[in-house]
Amino acid sequence: MPEKRDSAEDRSTVRSLLRLWPYLRPVRLRWGTAALVAVVASCLGLVIPLVLKWIVDGPVAARDPGGVWLGALYVLLLGIAEALLFGFRRWLVGRPLASVEAAMRADLYRHLQRLPISFHDRWASGQLLSRGTTDLSLLRMFLVFPLTFLFVNGVTILVGYVVLLDQQWTLGLVLLAPVAPLVVLCTFFEKRYAVVARRAQDQVGDLTTVVEESVLGIRIVKGFGRHRSQATAFRALAGLLRGTELDKARLLAGIWALITILPEVAVGAALVVGTVQVADGDLSAGTLVAFLSTTLALRWPVESIGFLLAMSQEAATATERFFEVMDEPEEDIGPAGTAAAEATPRADGVRFEGVSFRYPDAPDGSPPVLDGIDLHVRAGETLALVGATGSGKTTLTALVPRLHEATGGRILLDGEDITHMPRERLRELVSVAFEEPTLFSASVGENVLMGGGDADAMTRALAVAQAEQFVAALPGGTATQVGEQGLSLSGGQRQRLALARAVVGRPRFLVLDDPLSALDVHTEALVEAALREVLRGTTALVVAHRPSTVLLADRVALLSEGRITAVGTHHELLRDHPEYAWLMSGDAEDRGTDPR
Numbered sequence: 143m144p145e146k147r148d149s150a151e152d153r154s155t156v157r158s159l160l161r162l163w164p165y166l167r168p169v170r171l172r173w174g175t176a177a178l179v180a181v182v183a184s185c186l187g188l189v190i191p192l193v194l195k196w197i198v199d200g201p202v203a204a205r206d207p208g209g210v211w212l213g214a215l216y217v218l219l220l221g222i223a224e225a226l227l228f229g230f231r232r233w234l235v236g237r238p239l240a241s242v243e244a245a246m247r248a249d250l251y252r253h254l255q256r257l258p259i260s261f262h263d264r265w266a267s268g269q270l271l272s273r274g275t276t277d278l279s280l281l282r283m284f285l286v287f288p289l290t291f292l293f294v295n296g297v298t299i300l301v302g303y304v305v306l307l308d309q310q311w312t313l314g315l316v317l318l319a320p321v322a323p324l325v326v327l328c329t330f331f332e333k334r335y336a337v338v339a340r341r342a343q344d345q346v347g348d349l350t351t352v353v354e355e356s357v358l359g360i361r362i363v364k365g366f367g368r369h370r371s372q373a374t375a376f377r378a379l380a381g382l383l384r385g386t387e388l389d390k391a392r393l394l395a396g397i398w399a400l401i402t403i404l405p406e407v408a409v410g411a412a413l414v415v416g417t418v419q420v421a422d423g424d425l426s427a428g429t430l431v432a433f434l435s436t437t438l439a440l441r442w443p444v445e446s447i448g449f450l451l452a453m454s455q456e457a458a459t460a461t462e463r464f465f466e467v468m469d470e471p472e473e474d475i476g477p478a479g480t481a482a483a484e485a486t487p488r489a490d491g492v493r494f495e496g497v498s499f500r501y502p503d504a505p506d507g508s509p510p511v512l513d514g515i516d517l518h519v520r521a522g523e524t525l526a527l528v529g530a531t532g533s534g535k536t537t538l539t540a541l542v543p544r545l546h547e548a549t550g551g552r553i554l555l556d557g558e559d560i561t562h563m564p565r566e567r568l569r570e571l572v573s574v575a576f577e578e579p580t581l582f583s584a585s586v587g588e589n590v591l592m593g594g595g596d597a598d599a600m601t602r603a604l605a606v607a608q609a610e611q612f613v614a615a616l617p618g619g620t621a622t623q624v625g626e627q628g629l630s631l632s633g634g635q636r637q638r639l640a641l642a643r644a645v646v647g648r649p650r651f652l653v654l655d656d657p658l659s660a661l662d663v664h665t666e667a668l669v670e671a672a673l674r675e676v677l678r679g680t681t682a683l684v685v686a687h688r689p690s691t692v693l694l695a696d697r698v699a700l701l702s703e704g705r706i707t708a709v710g711t712h713h714e715l716l717r718d719h720p721e722y723a724w725l726m727s728g729d730a731e732d733r734g735t736d737p738r
């Protein structure tokens with residue numbers, strides 16, 4: 143994962159949280175009303191001690207039972223009003239804040255779809271998953287509770303202290319004594335907690351990655367009997383996370399203890415001073431009762447500050463982690479408008495002119511994967527790309543739909559530079575199928591129609607990919623659910639559906655990265671015969687490892703160490719280029735070594 147860890151000090155908690163404002167803005171009225179309702183409810187709690195003072199100094203002193211009952215009724219009504227108002231607050235914010243979380247999640251998902259492949263190459267999927275789930279849930283909890291209560295409790299404490307100072311300023315000052323040390327301690331705590339909270343949230347991401355990999359790779363894990371080592375790796379990470387969570391708990395326990403003990407000591411001192419004052423006749427018993435009840439009413443607002451700060455810190459970290467992804471630049475969508483699409487370009491096929499490419503995360507000084515590629519795939523032609531493993535074939539094909547950006551040179555489709563085309567149009571023109579076919583949790587039909595076209599086109603495409611028969615035999619035909627949540631298909635069946643998806647929209651340009659590798663030779667021959675029909679009007683670049691696939695092509699280009707070293711027909715290359723002959727001989731697969 144590329145992001146900085148333990149970087150919570152880079153940005154203050156408040157500055158991090160302020161970035162949530164655009165999401166909060168639509169619900170600001172409701173949130174503001176809810177906060178006001180909570181302040182009123184909380185301050186109602188401070189009226190109760192004043193009623194107690196009235197009861198003690200009034201009806202109790204005058205031995206008037208009717209007055210005491212009346213006072214008790216006031217206290218009961220105040221309590222009920224406080225509870226109702228808090229309930230109302232919850233109702234006001236519950237739904238709007240859930241929609242804030244939903245909006246953030248939708249934005250994150252949309253953004254992830256638009257980030258370049260190089261971003262996804264760099265980031266572990268578990269880190270992205272944890273940001274979209276755990277972090278956003280943390281943020282919703284923060285918006286519902288700590289954000290409101292830091293404000294509400296702050297106002298309550300302020301009002302409470304004004305009431306206390308008003309009742310007896312000397313006792314009030316005794317209670318205020320711990321405020322300064324507490325502010326210093328809280329600041330120190332917040333800094334330490336920020337670092338640990340960040341570490342914990344990153345570790346949750348790492349753990350998610352391990353779980354995800356183990357689930358996706360369960361066949362390998364079982365096949366190689368690696369469940370013990372996977373479990374060990376999982377336990378190690380879980381142990382790390384447990385340690386970090388314990389660090390958090392220790393810090394929280396420490397600050398909670400201080401936040402509880404210091405004010406309690408001050409209350410004890412105020413009680414002693416107050417009792418002496420009552421004994422000296424300087425203070426009424428009712429005032430002392432009211433004073434101490436107010437202090438008790440302030441206990442929760444004061445004690446809660448510790449964990450409210452902790453939750454705010456976690457929310458700030460979650461916000462940082464959310465915006466680390468959101469701040470990543472999206473792929474540029476290319477020039478706006480469709481003017482270029484309307485001007486009918488000359489049919490020129492695909493041209494690579496001096497194209498070079500180096501992966502952004504390649505080590506410094508390493509040679510580029512592709513270097514000065516000049517290649518012309520004529521309009522309507524099928525060109526096979528052959529090369530040793532690791533020679534850059536997949537990389538070259540990925541440059542055509544701009545899954546990666548060429549770092550030098552240019553690629554022209556029918557004479558038009560692909561960087562001058564809107565990306566959407568480019569991807570309409572170019573269709574792709576990869577050796578590793580990915581199917582989504584959707585029906586067979588939906589998977590195929592991702593490539594465009596209609597029901598008739600799908601029937602044709604399934605026929606080309608020789609998938610008609612097995613699809614018809616599926617329990618629900620093309621409506622059968624496949625992918626992770628659905629029926630499991632064989633590798634060859636998946637490849638054929640991926641191929642159908644690539645050809646269904648009858649694209650002008652087709653890029654196939656060894657899409658028939660999992661088929662038996664008979665099925666491959668049938669697919670190729672049908673593909674030849676499709677490819678007649680299409681310019682195609684096909685990565686090939688086997689002579690049977692190469693025979694599908696009009697010409698062949700040999701890629702060697704990132705350069706095109708020969709172009710010609712299969713037979714010309716077989717005759718003139720030992721490396722090609724070696725690659726096609728089958729010995730290459732058997733020996734796994736290069737003839738050079």
Ligand SMILES: Nc1ncnc2c1ncn2[C@@H]1O[C@H](COP(=O)(O)OP(=O)(O)OP(=O)(O)O)[C@@H](O)[C@H]1O
Nearest residue numbers: 263501503504511530531532533534535536537538
């Ligand atoms: N995301 C990446 N980051 C850095 N280097 C990469 C990345 N993907 C591939 N490479 C490197 O680029 C080189 C070419 O890889 P590529 O997948 O294009 O080869 P290939 O010819 O398609 O191989 P194969 O026939 O085995 O599929 C390899 O050395 C590989 O290690």
